[in-house]
Amino acid sequence: MSHIVLEKWNELQLKIEQQRDELNRESLLIILFDWIRGIKKIKDSKVQNLYHEYLAYFEEVSDLDGILNIKPWYSLQELIEYDILKSTELSFERPIVKVRDVLWELLVFKSDKECPCCGDDNLRAMTYKGQKELFFCCDICGCIVDEDGGRKEVDDKLYPAPFELVELKKIGVSSIDN
Ligand SMILES: [Zn+2]
Structure with a gap:
């Protein structure tokens, strides 16, 4: 059986694949913030540690004013295509780090x-x-x-x-x- 984080990563990829033609920065962020809240709920001490190390910061950031309003400096299509859809993660730690990296690109000018x-x-x-x-x-x-x-x-x-x-x-x- 694969790890629950890998299952959640596959679900995330599928959701993004299905919506990719309509996705913009804001709707992608909403999906990713939702994903990190799902990770937070996993009752496993290793996952909790990874959540606090990599993702808790972004839950705080998601509440800041105007955070959905940063002009993208990157290619949204490339982020979706290469960093999310074509990314095959073999260990359960990697999707968490990957989502942290994508959020960093999306949120920090x-x-x-x-x-x-x-x-x-x-x-x-x-x-x-x-x-x-x-x-x-x-x-x-x-x-x-x-x-x-x-x-x-x-x-x-x-x-x-x-x-x-x-x-x-x-x-x-x-x-x-x-
Ligand atoms: Zn430097």
């Missing part, structure tokens, strides 16, 4: 600012909850800089910057593919 620390990627736009100051974070090396480009140590948890703030501060969009 990627700017045109190059990482000053590693130079290998463009930085994501984030904020403290309910505040207006932006921080720019590197997916690869974890470097964080403020709006003036100075390196920052950040103590509080950062959240995806609302798109209105990204627009207001005229932050350009990344041209790097994920």
Whole structure:
């Protein structure tokens, strides 16, 4: 018998396959948020640990204002096609990490600012909850800089910057593919 997370992953793939022609960023997010709430209900300590490590953050993010309103910088079709539908997951941990990665792409604006620390990627736009100051974070090396480009140590948890703030501060969009 396959693991319950793999069964849920197959159900998710099927649902997305059936709806793929009508899916947009918002409807895909609603499906994924629903999926992570399903994972949360699985009474298994290993799954619970993975939920808390990878997915609990996004349940919090799903309640933020304006979160369904970020301008996509990525190709939605490629995310659906390659990261979800063509992705064959063999261990039950992998779908959880995969959904975390897809949510990250869907929810966190990627700017045109190059990482000053590693130079290998463009930085994501984030904020403290309910505040207006932006921080720019590197997916690869974890470097964080403020709006003036100075390196920052950040103590509080950062959240995806609302798109209105990204627009207001005229932050350009990344041209790097994920
Ligand atoms: Zn970096």
